Each structure stands twice: as structure tokens, then as C-alpha cells.
Amino acid sequence: MEISGLRGQALRQSRQAAIPLRSQKPLRAACRRPQVATQAAAGGSKNVLLLGGTRFIGVYLARQLIEEGHQVTLLTRGKKPVTFKIPDDTDASFASYEKAIQHIAADRSEHEGFKQAISGKGFDVVYDMNGREAEDAAPVLDALPDIEQYIFCSSAGVYLKNDQMPHREEDPTDQKSRHKGKLDTEGLLSSKGVNWTSIRPVYIYGPLNYNPVEEWFFQRIAAKRPIPVPGSGMQVTQLGHVKDLADAFRICLGNSKAYQQVFNISGERFVTFDGIAKACAEAAGAPEPELVHFNPKSVEIPKGKKAFPMRDQHFFASVDKAESVLGWRPQFGLVDGLRDSYEKDFGRGTMRKEADFTADDVVLQAVKH
Amino acid sequence: MSGLSFTSASAAVQSAGSPSFLGCTHALRSRVQGQRRATQLRVVSERVLIANTKGGGHAFIGLHLAEQLLQAGHEVTILNDGDEGKQTKKAPYNQYASLKEKGVQIVWGDPSQPEVLPSTDFDVVVDNNGKTLEVCKPLIDAFKGKVQHYMFVSSAGAYNANSVEPMHVEGDPRKSSAGHVAVEQYLASEGLPFTIFQPLYIYGPHTGKDCEQWFIDRVIRDRPVPIPTPGMQLVTLTHVEDVASMIAAVPGNQKAIGQTYNICSDRQVTFDGMTRLTASALGKTPQIHHYDPKAVGLGKGEGFPFRTVHFFASSDKAKRELGWQPKHSPAADIGSLVEAYKQSGRDKADIDFSVDDKILSASK
Numbered sequence: 089m090e091i092s093g094l095r096g097q098a099l100r101q102s103r104q105a106a107i108p109l110r111s112q113k114p115l116r117a118a119c120r121r122p123q124v125a126t127q128a129a130a131g132g133s134k135n136v137l138l139l140g141g142t143r144f145i146g147v148y149l150a151r152q153l154i155e156e157g158h159q160v161t162l163l164t165r166g167k168k169p170v171t172f173k174i175p176d177d178t179d180a181s182f183a184s185y186e187k188a189i190q191h192i193a194a195d196r197s198e199h200e201g202f203k204q205a206i207s208g209k210g211f212d213v214v215y216d217m218n219g220r221e222a223e224d225a226a227p228v229l230d231a232l233p234d235i236e237q238y239i240f241c242s243s244a245g246v247y248l249k250n251d252q253m254p255h256r257e258e259d260p261t262d263q264k265s266r267h268k269g270k271l272d273t274e275g276l277l278s279s280k281g282v283n284w285t286s287i288r289p290v291y292i293y294g295p296l297n298y299n300p301v302e303e304w305f306f307q308r309i310a311a312k313r314p315i316p317v318p319g320s321g322m323q324v325t326q327l328g329h330v331k332d333l334a335d336a337f338r339i340c341l342g343n344s345k346a347y348q349q350v351f352n353i354s355g356e357r358f359v360t361f362d363g364i365a366k367a368c369a370e371a372a373g374a375p376e377p378e379l380v381h382f383n384p385k386s387v388e389i390p391k392g393k394k395a396f397p398m399r400d401q402h403f404f405a406s407v408d409k410a411e412s413v414l415g416w417r418p419q420f421g422l423v424d425g426l427r428d429s430y431e432k433d434f435g436r437g438t439m440r441k442e443a444d445f446t447a448d449d450v451v452l453q454a455v456k457h
Numbered sequence: 458m459s460g461l462s463f464t465s466a467s468a469a470v471q472s473a474g475s476p477s478f479l480g481c482t483h484a485l486r487s488r489v490q491g492q493r494r495a496t497q498l499r500v501v502s503e504r505v506l507i508a509n510t511k512g513g514g515h516a517f518i519g520l521h522l523a524e525q526l527l528q529a530g531h532e533v534t535i536l537n538d539g540d541e542g543k544q545t546k547k548a549p550y551n552q553y554a555s556l557k558e559k560g561v562q563i564v565w566g567d568p569s570q571p572e573v574l575p576s577t578d579f580d581v582v583v584d585n586n587g588k589t590l591e592v593c594k595p596l597i598d599a600f601k602g603k604v605q606h607y608m609f610v611s612s613a614g615a616y617n618a619n620s621v622e623p624m625h626v627e628g629d630p631r632k633s634s635a636g637h638v639a640v641e642q643y644l645a646s647e648g649l650p651f652t653i654f655q656p657l658y659i660y661g662p663h664t665g666k667d668c669e670q671w672f673i674d675r676v677i678r679d680r681p682v683p684i685p686t687p688g689m690q691l692v693t694l695t696h697v698e699d700v701a702s703m704i705a706a707v708p709g710n711q712k713a714i715g716q717t718y719n720i721c722s723d724r725q726v727t728f729d730g731m732t733r734l735t736a737s738a739l740g741k742t743p744q745i746h747h748y749d750p751k752a753v754g755l756g757k758g759e760g761f762p763f764r765t766v767h768f769f770a771s772s773d774k775a776k777r778e779l780g781w782q783p784k785h786s787p788a789a790d791i792g793s794l795v796e797a798y799k800q801s802g803r804d805k806a807d808i809d810f811s812v813d814d815k816i817l818s819a820s821k
Contacts, residue, residue, distance in 0.1 A: 251730030252788045253691065256723075320687040322767065324623065360767075363621030402689065406723065408773050422622060 140218025166193030328354030511539030
């Protein structure tokens, strides 16, 4: 079955990817079944409002939704162009996307103007990709009281640190976490009687990523520098490809099994800190990197600089709820996913940030003594 | 096994009557409609042979599996390795009298000499004994072509350790030199209708091997707990009832034939975390002492009950394909495990802490 456009391309490319780090992949074979179509696609197209997410997740999600025949409106402040060609576009797919996508320019923080801009447009479903606090969601709910579904991009960062892992959706959350606003938003949605769905990603990666996840590693690999890793490097975390995440968001559309539910979304496998470095090198076609383990307590990192891009702790979540309830499964494994990011983005020399090795040099000096 | 109604099956078992079913005909088979799960099961009363080991972490699987199979309406025989007089003095074998009362036939003998069995009329064989082809082969050969289902309780320890993606998933590379792997390959090459299980560490009632007890021994006596550095290694600890329930779910399930399943909890704990959970259950402050086993000059397996790398696995395949769900986790169970420890009187026992002392003085 020929799957067109962006998803088809991603599927074909992931099939062509070289053998990943683990020499087996029974999961890969299972993943190659056709993408799960949304129930909405079967039932008819939806009028979708996408709030934010026009830099990363939403870029892929909007394309997927349009391909599935839905009407999609992006809401941004309008400071940057909302339609731009991405590495996964073909000329044809971008042309049809550009033609179909709609846009409203408004500022979420200016509540009255914002509410006016979105009401009366017949939106069926809202994807809230950039809401941070409950106050961000409240005006949306006020303006659209009859919305069929509110799908929210939360974060697995809300989970309370736990001696038992992985994080599961029913686990206690941390009222003191810096993602507390996401928790408050979930609470508000739950109290309002709207059909809501909350997605909690772990670390997201993929072409166009503006957070220094894989970019940090690729920069050091490109510079042939040793990679500083705090502690033992055995810390276990999890990377999820942005296209798989977008896919999960898409599958929730009009899906009653997703109503009033929270789903962790990320890669199926967990990875150590040492492992991310090695996988990035493999994805970049580079030799195995030199890893320098350091004790974060005995190195003074200059203020404002980070010695490592991730929280120094185990941080991973089970995705089996989304798999069993939604029928979602990630298409990318770790190395082929990183290879996709490398080949479409960072390996082309495109970076979001200039490489900054200040903290690295401090660590390397400290470790010598 | 909740939710399955076996009135006619249990009637059949009862009318088969007495413990000495050997020699009696097996016309008694009743079909019972199973509860709808991931796959629609029609559960037939099977004649199950469990070949059981004489010690180690797997030993009590046989006991719990027998109990669950009985509840599901199957007929159970255990062929247990070792000497009856010697074995029945300790757990789990000291519970076998109650199994006998429930109709389980227990034969004492070496499973690598299956001729000790009075009969080979079984539908299902579960090898919870062998770790090498030498020991397992005779049993496989005796039942090849005769059983509907041949199950092997293998070990997740035979997966290659992977420092990049440490969680073991079915199909991952296994240690080619491992005895278990040779058995798995033989089952496949001989064309048996097999299901292979990969368990990890197991805890629960009537165990023959310490698991959580190691932590409780130290915390309850206010001793420091020596943990191989860095202490954040993740380990899966699984309750024996969850292990038994997965194996017991398989007889009669055609989809499980030719498959391998990890049997484990869907939760992991770190070494430090297990210490904290234990301390919390005892109302004590944990004293964690990290050390490097190599620097202290310990032998392999000395000083700590678990292997010192990450050792955890995914049981998502069993959840998807068998409709199995674990009911336990270490955090949920630690309270009752601590109670069981105290009730056994072990808190008053003299424990040998000489290796601990060696570690503590060498790694100050």
C-alpha cells in the first residue's frame, strides 16, 4: 500500500536505514504495518485549531492532519512565516500543504483579542501545543465551550522522582516540578467536563529540534571532541522521535478511547547517557566517541553553562498504555531515528545554537587532576 | 486465575478422583469457555508435567505454578529433582504435602532421566529444571511428538548485557555459550511446539533463595548496606505469583507456540531504591555504602545478591499477546515482605556479615 507524502517518506526511509545498534529488530517488523488512521478520518474531517507548535512538533502534526483530510488552522503571533519547507517535504507535498493550511495571527497572552480571534470559526478540536499554565488554557475553553476535544502537550517532567521506574501514567506527580503549569492545565481540563487528552513526552528529538538534545552530541562528534558524561553514564533515559510523537497526537483526534486520558509518548526502548553518545556517533557515521565521566559535585561549571544537556537522574516512562489503548507504536528505533535527524538536519551543518565547549573544557581540565 | 469458570472442569478433576490418577484413563476432558482476553481462549483441562529444580531462584516456581494450574482446572504432576527426604525439609518443597492434598502427583527423580516417570501421557510439559542441553535433552526427546505444548523456563540472564539500551526485549542477542541458549536452539531445531520464558529475579512466599531478605537482614539490624557503585543500577524483581500466572496462561493458547516471553514485573528499582524502600517499610533511615567490587577484591557473585549491571526486561510482549498483567511490584509488596521476614523469626537469626565487614573496611 503506497502511503503518500510525509509519512510515506518517513516509513520508506526508516526501512532503508542501516542496521541499528542492536543487531535485531523484531519490533521493526511489527512497526511496519500501515499507520493507524484516526477514527476521525473514517468519520469525516475535523476543523482543527493548532495553538503553537509551529517550530517543531506542530510542523509534522499539521502536515499529517492535512494529509488525512482535516482542516487545520495554525495560531501564532505572526512574527515568523508559518509555512516553510522542511527537509521531509517534497516540492509537491509542500505545495499542497501550503495551499491547505490556514493561519490566525493572535497573541495567547492577550486574552480578549485571542478569544475573539478563535471563536465563531467552527473549530471542532484544539491542539494546545504551547500552553504552559492553566491561565493559558482557560481563555481557549471560554471561547470554545462546545469544543469536541482538547488535546494538550504536557510533559513527563511532571512525574515525581520515584524509586520504581518506569514512570507510568498513574504515578504520583510533582507539585514542585518546573512543569507544574502543565499539571495545573491537566487539572483544569479535567475539571471542565471537556473531552481532554494529555500527552506526556520525555526527551523529543528529530529534524528541526530547537532543544539541545541530539544537537549537543552531534556538535561534539563533529568537532571530534571527547564527550563529558556526569557520573557513571548508566543513567537511563528515553528519546522519542518527533514524527512518532506527532503520530500519537494525530491518532488521538476524535478517538473516544483518548478522552479524559493521559498518555506517555516516547521511544519504546530506554537508553543510557553513555548510550546516547554512542548512538549519535553511529548515526553520524562517526567512530565510537571518547567518553569522559566526571563527578558533577567536584567540578564547578561556569554559571549559565551546562556540562550535559540532560537531568542527572533516571528519567523514562512506559508507553505501553498508548500502545494498547490507541494502537500507536513508534516507527523509529534509537539509531535510525538519530540518523534521520542527522541526515535531515544536524548533519547538514544546520544547528540551532553555536557550539559552546566552555563547560566541556572546564570538565576536561578538572578530570585531568 | 480470576474470572474463568471451571465448574465442569473441576467436576471432571474430582471424578478422576484420587491422587493416584496414574494409569487411569483420560477420557475426562471438559471444555470451558474462558473469559475473553487478548485472545479468545477455550480452556481445556490439560495434563501438565512440571519438571522442577532442586534449588535456586526458580525452585518455587513449580509450587506456585502447580497451584495456579490446579485452580485453572488442569491435572498436575511434578517431577522434582533431588532426594525427597532431604528436599522436603526446606522451602519450597516443605509445602508439597499441601499440593498432594489438592491432587498433585509428586514424583521424586532426576528429570534428565525421564524414565523414572511411570507414564509419559501428558499434554503439556514445563521444564523448570534444566540449564544445559545435557540435562534438558532427555526430557525433550522423551516428549517430542507427544505433547501439545513444551515450555522451557529459561533465563533472562542469558541476554547479552547492553550498555546502550539496557532493557532486554525478546529477540535481543543472547550469549551463544549459555547452556539455556543451547536448549532453546534444540527446541526450535527439533520442531517442538515450544514456549520459552525468560524470568529475572523472583521473590515471594516459600522461596529457596534470598532476594529482598538480603536488604532486610542489614536494615533491620541497623547495619550499613554495601551497594556496588553507583547504586543506580536498575533491576527487575518479580513476584512469583506473576511468574506463575504467565506460565499458567499458556496451556491451550496456540498463539504462544513458537514464542518467547520475558516474565517480569513492569517496574524496576535501583539498588539504592530497594534499600530505601526496605528502610521505609521498617521505619528506619537507610545507610547506603557504595563500593567498587573490583577494588575490594571480591569473587564473582560475592557480597551482593544481584548482578552489578542494569538487569531489567520488558514484559510488554506478554501483555499484548497473552493478555497477561502483573499484579505485584516491589514497592507494593515490601510491607508484606518485611512482615513475612519478621514472622519467620529471621530477624533473630545470626547472619554472617563477614563479607560486609571486609567490604566496609576495604572501602572506607
